Amino acid sequence: MEGILFLAFLFLIAGVIAVPVASRLGLGSVLGYLLAGIAIGPLLRQLEVDVVSIQHFAEFGVVMMLFLVGLELEPRMLWRMRNRLLGLGGLQVGLTTLAFMGAAMAMGQSWSIALAVGMVLALSSTAIVLQTLNEKGLMKGDGGQSSFSVLLFQDIAVIPMLAFIPLLALPELAELLQQSAGDGGGHGGGHSWIDDLAGWQRGLVTLGAIVGVVVGGSFLTRPVFRFIAMARLRELFTAFALCLVVGIALLMTVVGLSPALGTFLAGVVLANSEYRHELESDIEPFKGLLLGLFFITVGAAINFDLLSADAGSIMAMALGLMAIKALILWILATLFKIRGADRWLVTLGLAQAGEFGFVLLAFSVSSAVIPQDLAAQLLLVVTISMLLTPVLFILYDRVIAPRYATSQAREPDAIDESGSIIVAGVGRFGGVINRILLAAGHKTVVLDHHAEHLERLRAFGIKVFYGDATRPDLLHAAGIEHAKMLVVAIDDREQATQLVHYVAHNYPQVYMVARAVDRHHVYELYSAGARDIIRDHFDSAVRAARSALEALGMHPHDAERQTHGFVENDRKAIRELAELYDPDIPVHENPAYVERTKQFLASHEEAMRGSSAVFGDRDARSWAHPTLEDLEAIEAENASNKS
Amino acid sequence: MAQLLVYYAHPGHRHSEANRAMLDKAREVSGITLVDLYAEYPRFQINIDREQSRLLEHEVILFQFPMFWYSTPALVKEWEDLVLEHGFAYGHDGDRLSGKTMMLAITAGGADEAYSASGYQRYPMRTFLTPLEQTAVLCHMTFATPYVLYGALRAQANDQVEPHAAGYARLLQALRDGRYDFAAAKELDVVTAPDLDQLIEA
Numbered sequence: 040m041e042g043i044l045f046l047a048f049l050f051l052i053a054g055v056i057a058v059p060v061a062s063r064l065g066l067g068s069v070l071g072y073l074l075a076g077i078a079i080g081p082l083l084r085q086l087e088v089d090v091v092s093i094q095h096f097a098e099f100g101v102v103m104m105l106f107l108v109g110l111e112l113e114p115r116m117l118w119r120m121r122n123r124l125l126g127l128g129g130l131q132v133g134l135t136t137l138a139f140m141g142a143a144m145a146m147g148q149s150w151s152i153a154l155a156v157g158m159v160l161a162l163s164s165t166a167i168v169l170q171t172l173n174e175k176g177l178m179k180g181d182g183g184q185s186s187f188s189v190l191l192f193q194d195i196a197v198i199p200m201l202a203f204i205p206l207l208a209l210p211e212l213a214e215l216l217q218q219s220a221g222d223g224g225g226h227g228g229g230h231s232w233i234d235d236l237a238g239w240q241r242g243l244v245t246l247g248a249i250v251g252v253v254v255g256g257s258f259l260t261r262p263v264f265r266f267i268a269m270a271r272l273r274e275l276f277t278a279f280a281l282c283l284v285v286g287i288a289l290l291m292t293v294v295g296l297s298p299a300l301g302t303f304l305a306g307v308v309l310a311n312s313e314y315r316h317e318l319e320s321d322i323e324p325f326k327g328l329l330l331g332l333f334f335i336t337v338g339a340a341i342n343f344d345l346l347s348a349d350a351g352s353i354m355a356m357a358l359g360l361m362a363i364k365a366l367i368l369w370i371l372a373t374l375f376k377i378r379g380a381d382r383w384l385v386t387l388g389l390a391q392a393g394e395f396g397f398v399l400l401a402f403s404v405s406s407a408v409i410p411q412d413l414a415a416q417l418l419l420v421v422t423i424s425m426l427l428t429p430v431l432f433i434l435y436d437r438v439i440a441p442r443y444a445t446s447q448a449r450e451p452d453a454i455d456e457s458g459s460i461i462v463a464g465v466g467r468f469g470g471v472i473n474r475i476l477l478a479a480g481h482k483t484v485v486l487d488h489h490a491e492h493l494e495r496l497r498a499f500g501i502k503v504f505y506g507d508a509t510r511p512d513l514l515h516a517a518g519i520e521h522a523k524m525l526v527v528a529i530d531d532r533e534q535a536t537q538l539v540h541y542v543a544h545n546y547p548q549v550y551m552v553a554r555a556v557d558r559h560h561v562y563e564l565y566s567a568g569a570r571d572i573i574r575d576h577f578d579s580a581v582r583a584a585r586s587a588l589e590a591l592g593m594h595p596h597d598a599e600r601q602t603h604g605f606v607e608n609d610r611k612a613i614r615e616l617a618e619l620y621d622p623d624i625p626v627h628e629n630p631a632y633v634e635r636t637k638q639f640l641a642s643h644e645e646a647m648r649g650s651s652a653v654f655g656d657r658d659a660r661s662w663a664h665p666t667l668e669d670l671e672a673i674e675a676e677n678a679s680n681k682s
Numbered sequence: 683m684a685q686l687l688v689y690y691a692h693p694g695h696r697h698s699e700a701n702r703a704m705l706d707k708a709r710e711v712s713g714i715t716l717v718d719l720y721a722e723y724p725r726f727q728i729n730i731d732r733e734q735s736r737l738l739e740h741e742v743i744l745f746q747f748p749m750f751w752y753s754t755p756a757l758v759k760e761w762e763d764l765v766l767e768h769g770f771a772y773g774h775d776g777d778r779l780s781g782k783t784m785m786l787a788i789t790a791g792g793a794d795e796a797y798s799a800s801g802y803q804r805y806p807m808r809t810f811l812t813p814l815e816q817t818a819v820l821c822h823m824t825f826a827t828p829y830v831l832y833g834a835l836r837a838q839a840n841d842q843v844e845p846h847a848a849g850y851a852r853l854l855q856a857l858r859d860g861r862y863d864f865a866a867a868k869e870l871d872v873v874t875a876p877d878l879d880q881l882i883e884a
Contacts, residue, residue, distance in 0.1 A: 594695050594696060594718075594720070594721055595720070595721045595722075595724040596693055596695065596720035596721060596724040597695070597696055598724070599724035599725060661693070661694060662692075662693050662694025662697055663694060663697045664694075664697060664791065664835050665791075665835065667835070667836065667839060670791075670835055670836065677802040
């Protein structure tokens with residue numbers, strides 16, 4: 040028990056420390072986890088922890104990830120991807136396998152070993168690539184979609200590979216294995232009852248399983264969800280969502296299909312379901328944690344003894360591996376007319392070997408196809424290539440994407456209209472702004488890097504452009520120098536601040552309306568140069584409070600004035616504090632800010648208790664009639680005037 | 683079609699004594715339409731269509747409010763400005779309110795003797811009400827004699843609120859049932875609670 044707790048704590052703390060640091064440095068979470076794994080690797084080895092079996096467990100995160108990807112993908116979109124999936128994916132796996140087979144044979148391996156090595160190295164890392172693409176919001180672009188197609192094909196290809204590898208068994212290795220009675224990984228390739236069935240029966244069972252997932256997903260989940268909802272327990276939803284994913288994975292394993300493929304299929308089926316977001320939010324944390332654990336184990340499993348003994352050749356093999364994969368990807372991407380930065384995204388993003396390579400390696404060793412020492416070397420090569428992948432993504436982000444930025448904006452989204460108002464971000468917030476501006480007869484240029492927002496708007500005939508509004512070149516293309524106004528409505532707070540800062544300093548004539556996510560963001564935007572700053576949840580919260588007051592029996596007009604008083608007071612406080620705010624000092628170390636905040640809080644509290652003059656005051660004064668004493672004074676005055 | 687539509691307007695409802703008591707009584711009267719204008723439009727966004735159809739559905743339109751600076755509370759003015767549209771209430775083809783009756787139930791801070799040439803308000807109450815009276819006339823409506831509580835600020839101390847509010851309820855019932863003698867009321871400058879006995883038919 041203690042051991043498990045300690046292990047869990049070790050993994051968690053390593054991730055919690057490393058990932059924020061890596062994100063801060065712009066390295067992405069994957070590299071953070073990998074580094075965390077490298078850091079705790081020696082400790083794990085000393086404790087004799089079986090990292091590989093933890094890794095097998097954590098691979099379930101990939102299954103969950105594919106389920107989530109499926110949820111985001113409607114069947115229609117999947118159908119549209121079929122050419123890329125089979126063509127690009129199939130060619131990538133086939134050509135890469137052959138290339139590495141050739142390379143291995145050239146290095147003196149027998150053809151059977153070489154073929155197995157080729158298959159191992161042809162697969163890329165679904166975990167790293169999808170996680171990174173999602174994190175960077177690249178999933179919806181052409182590059183992201185193509186990468187996904189290839190990865191999906193690879194995940195499907197693993198199954199026939201697992202079936203094929205035992206046929207390559209070398210007699211002498213098999214003898215060796217039998218002597219040592221090693222069991223190997225046996226992951227996913229275990230024999231099941233289905234192997235005893237005849238071919239047609241097997242086909243029927245497999246087909247039945249897929250039909251079951253599709254039909255069950257379409258018709259059964261809704262009543263089941265409703266049934267579960269009756270219990271009104273949040274965790275039951277989570278339990279059911281997990282049960283669903285685990286169950287499908289199990290079913291697929293039993294009938295000999297890829298669990299990742301099965302859950303992906305289930306995700307696609309459920310993509311139109313009204314419970315989609317519920318499922319997403321339930322599975323998401325588990326996926327995140329398992330993938331994190333998986334990346335940590337990859338880092339931790341690096342055998343530094345072996346690496347340092349043979350550093351030169353292993354590094355050379357890893358780099359060679361990536362170069363060959365990248366070359367094949369680049370050629371295929373060109374062939375499939377993937378353009379510009381997207382071509383580079385596919386080329387660099389998929390150039391590593393991946394976690395399915397681990398699975399195949401373990402299985403090849405246990406099937407007496409690849410000798411143990413070669414497998415150990417290959418394991419290192421695969422790991423190193425995975426470790427280098429985040430670096431390639433950084434290269435893409437910093438060097439390649441900016442270079443293609445303008446050309447990418449030109450095709451397919453040439454910004455052919457220069458409106459006088461640029462709206463950056465048309466999600467729930469910017470969308471409303473845009474609609475109101477359009478309704479008032481203004482021309483807007485809309486920028487957003489969420490393809491789904493854009494598609495929705497396009498469906499309604501609204502002109503929008505795909506692109507990251509924080510990129511100077513895209514702003515330029517959108518006509519920032521001739522714009523009257525910029526509406527900053529993007530979700531990401533740091534990007535919003537950067538954008539405001541950039542425009543305030545380079546185009547001071549542009550009026551900016553900026554969306555703030557919270558109070559401190561208001562100050563950040565203020566010091567970045569924005570003056571018209573709207574907190575995105577503030578007004579709705581005020582309205583909700585007003586509704587609450589009305590429901591509690593307060594007269595609507597009083598509720599209006601009460602909440603308005605609060606707004607005025609809060610706005611005054613925020614304006615004063617914005618002047619005191621210094622972006623370079625954390626607020627709690629800014630004495631003037633702290634002092635003033637304390638004053639505001641104190642007066643607020645008094646007002647809440649109804650004992651003060653802050654915002655109760657104006658209300659107490661309004662429409663209050665004179666007292667009887669006042670009346671007597673008036674009348675006395677009138678009487679004396681008369682006499 | 684209900685006969686009687688009552689508009690209540692008091693921005694300082696919670697400070698109110700007389701108007702609040704009157705409203706409480708009015709709420710107990712069945713078969714009338716009662717609208718709290720400040721509750722319905724706390725942000726002054728008056729729904730013109732809704733208000734016009736309310737007017738069309740009723741015969742007697744009564745406004746209950748405290749006199750503020752010789753006029754109505756601000757929202758009533760806003761209501762007039764928006765709802766009494768040209769072409770609807772007045773002007774060319776503006777005869778939709780024709781034949782209806784407009785009536786006021788108002789409270790005034792000053793005592794009745796203040797509203798006279800010798801009092802400190804210097805004019806009789808009806809003089810201050812002429813803008814509203816003319817509004818009714820321009821809209822082809824009859825302006826009925828207003829129901830007034832003078833000295834509203836002292837009314838509570840003088841035990842006048844309860845009888846005035848009770849009288850208000852009787853008035854509303856009589857208007858609802860068509861038992862109110864508009865002609866007899868017309869002889870009076872203003873109607874106060876004690877006058878009701880002779881104006882309401884049993």
